[in-house]
Amino acid sequence: MLLNSIQAWTSNAISSKDKSSMIKFSHLKVLLFLVCLYPFIFMLWGFFTHQLGANPIDTVTRLSGLWALRFLLITLCVTPLRWLTGFNQLVRFRRMLGLFAFFYATVHMLLYLGLDQFFDWSEIWRDIVKRPFITVGFINFVALLPLVATSTNKMVKRLGGRRWKKLHRLTYFVAAAACLHFLMLVKADIREPVIYIIILTGLLGVRLLHAGRHKQLSRQ
Amino acid sequence: MFIKRRKSWDLPESEVTDYQVYKSRRQFLNTAISVGLASALPSVGLAKPLDELKVYDTLKKSQFSTEEEKTTFEAITTYNNFYEFGTSKEAPSLYATEFPDESEPWRVEIDGECENPGVFDYDALVKPFTLEERIYRMRCVEGWSMVIPWIGFPLGELLKQARPTSRAKYVEFTTLYDPEQMPGQRRDVLEWPYVEGLRIDEAMHPLTILSVGLYGKELLGQNGAPIRLVVPWKYGFKSIKSIVRIRFVEKMPHTAWVKANSSEYGFYSNVNPDVDHPRWSQRKERRIGEFLKRDTLMFNGYGDDVAELYTGMDLKRYF
Numbered sequence: 316m317l318l319n320s321i322q323a324w325t326s327n328a329i330s331s332k333d334k335s336s337m338i339k340f341s342h343l344k345v346l347l348f349l350v351c352l353y354p355f356i357f358m359l360w361g362f363f364t365h366q367l368g369a370n371p372i373d374t375v376t377r378l379s380g381l382w383a384l385r386f387l388l389i390t391l392c393v394t395p396l397r398w399l400t401g402f403n404q405l406v407r408f409r410r411m412l413g414l415f416a417f418f419y420a421t422v423h424m425l426l427y428l429g430l431d432q433f434f435d436w437s438e439i440w441r442d443i444v445k446r447p448f449i450t451v452g453f454i455n456f457v458a459l460l461p462l463v464a465t466s467t468n469k470m471v472k473r474l475g476g477r478r479w480k481k482l483h484r485l486t487y488f489v490a491a492a493a494c495l496h497f498l499m500l501v502k503a504d505i506r507e508p509v510i511y512i513i514i515l516t517g518l519l520g521v522r523l524l525h526a527g528r529h530k531q532l533s534r535q
Numbered sequence: 536m537f538i539k540r541r542k543s544w545d546l547p548e549s550e551v552t553d554y555q556v557y558k559s560r561r562q563f564l565n566t567a568i569s570v571g572l573a574s575a576l577p578s579v580g581l582a583k584p585l586d587e588l589k590v591y592d593t594l595k596k597s598q599f600s601t602e603e604e605k606t607t608f609e610a611i612t613t614y615n616n617f618y619e620f621g622t623s624k625e626a627p628s629l630y631a632t633e634f635p636d637e638s639e640p641w642r643v644e645i646d647g648e649c650e651n652p653g654v655f656d657y658d659a660l661v662k663p664f665t666l667e668e669r670i671y672r673m674r675c676v677e678g679w680s681m682v683i684p685w686i687g688f689p690l691g692e693l694l695k696q697a698r699p700t701s702r703a704k705y706v707e708f709t710t711l712y713d714p715e716q717m718p719g720q721r722r723d724v725l726e727w728p729y730v731e732g733l734r735i736d737e738a739m740h741p742l743t744i745l746s747v748g749l750y751g752k753e754l755l756g757q758n759g760a761p762i763r764l765v766v767p768w769k770y771g772f773k774s775i776k777s778i779v780r781i782r783f784v785e786k787m788p789h790t791a792w793v794k795a796n797s798s799e800y801g802f803y804s805n806v807n808p809d810v811d812h813p814r815w816s817q818r819k820e821r822r823i824g825e826f827l828k829r830d831t832l833m834f835n836g837y838g839d840d841v842a843e844l845y846t847g848m849d850l851k852r853y854f
Contacts (some may be wrong), residue, residue: 368624369607369614369823370679433827441816448814500814502677503795504622504724 340407347408351415354382355422372430379423380452384497384511386416387490391518398525410466413486417463424456448499455492458485490515589753591666591686599742599840600670606681608750610823615757616675617776618724619710619717626719631756634716635777641761647783648703651696657761661747663696664688668751669744669765674806674835676770678815681823685765686748691739694781699735703783706738707731708764708775725791731775732788732802733766734844742767742840745778768837770804801854805845806835810854 358375361367367374390412397405432439442449462485464470471479494515498508617627620634635641641657666686674680694706712728714720720727737743746765747754754760759776766773772792792800799813808818808831819828834841845853 369610446814
């Protein structure tokens with residue numbers, strides 16, 4: 316099913332003859348793009364109007380990380396929403412959502428490298444090796460790279476739907492590790508990371524259930 | 536020792552931010568950080584206007600004060616760790632606006648291993664002592680720091696009055712427990728009430744003070760009103776806020792953060808760039824208001840005064 320939709324998505328994107336629906340989608344995509352960019356604008360605006368508190372660098376670092384995690388989870392909502400609504404075209408938005416997760420993760424990483432460590436590479440290396448939550452964050456960022464590299468239509472085609480799908484299961488790992496990274500940096504109040512963990516568990520659980528039912532159906 | 540005045544400002548104009556402006560900034564930030572999640576918090580009432588705070592003048596200057604540039608009043612009063620009011624940095628300034636309830640007199644109990652225990656009203660407790668201004672560095676375990684002009688008096692002077700016995704090896708401090716006034720205590724983030732402790736010689740050290748104000752004014756709720764501890768060579772969480780009990784004890788007190796996570800927080804918690812916290816390197820710190828980080832100093836730069844307290848101790852072990 317996922318495979319079908321990917322094929323539908325790619326063929327649609329590459330050679331859709333339905334001009335009117337394409338225009339509609341492109342409008343929606345522009346709108347979605349702006350919505351996704353909003354947290355970033357909000358951070359920039361808050362930063363330069365001194366509204367991010369006494370420790371603005373810490374605030375933007377936390378916010379960018381939070382939005383990276385949020386976009387990962389939003390991306391993982393697409394498929395269950397499709398099952399729920401039957402509106403398969405939703406998958407057309409998924410790539411943008413995923414790339415925004417990467418965008419915020421990159422901002423997060425750059426803030427850490429630049430404004431926390433001031434590109435002091437030996438110190439950064441010590442940090443990655445010594446501090447488990449930094450280790451997890453770093454692995455996480457690296458794990459995003461193959462996903463981004465294979466996000467173009469060309470790459471989907473080159474890999475073939477099945478292999479692409481297999482590779483992109485890495486998203487589950489990245490989302491789980493992102494939750495762990497968040498949980499590990501919290502001092503005592505684990506409420507917020509736990510909320511994200513519950514959401515992720517739900518999103519992965521739905522997939523397991525769906526896969527189980529699919530198997531049953533195909534057996535019958 | 537203080538005169539209540541309405542219009543007097545000790546602050547330079549540049550350091551004064553209108554209360555409503557900084558309230559709205561806090562709100563902005565709170566929304567920014569918790570959009571949609573964990574934001575079911577009550578709306579905020581009007582704060583006590585800053586010019587109604589008690590003003591302390593005629594403060595004795597102290598040789599222990601640093602010459603370093605002071606952190607702004609706004610930052611000191613809006614960037615706080617005071618989990619009794621919530622775990623975000625903004626929560627205390629948002630939810631401690633009415634704290635402490637003025638209709639109830641604040642009392643401090645002094646008991647344990649001493650010959651002269653008692654329960655003291657706040658005014659009676661503070662009255663015998665000459666208030667001083669102590670401009671201290673404050674280093675948080677999270678890797679940031681401030682320079683704060685405290686108002687207070689040496690804790691040792693108060694402790695001496697209680698006449699501790701020879702069995703008084705440690706001093707234990709307790710924060711108020713009142714979930715009505717302190718909404719953060721409605722959740723078990725830490726074990727309430729918050730407890731801190733010092734070895735008796737640390738408590739008697741002239742650098743250790745009880746503070747009742749900062750920047751020439753009485754303390755705001757978020758800074759630990761009406762009376763709090765300040766131990767400048769230790770990480771900030773040792774400087775317990777809103778104290779209701781001071782107890783002389785023979786055994787090392789079980790302090791709040793040690794109970795929460797003893798592998799990460801030790802009883803001593805002296806500022807030490809060579810002992811990393813698992814989640815933060817302690818080698819550097821960001822001074823609030825500064826862009827670049829600075830090196831963290833052993834004992835937060837107070838080594839000349841306090842290092843002798845720890846001669847012969849392995850500070851990597853007793854962190």
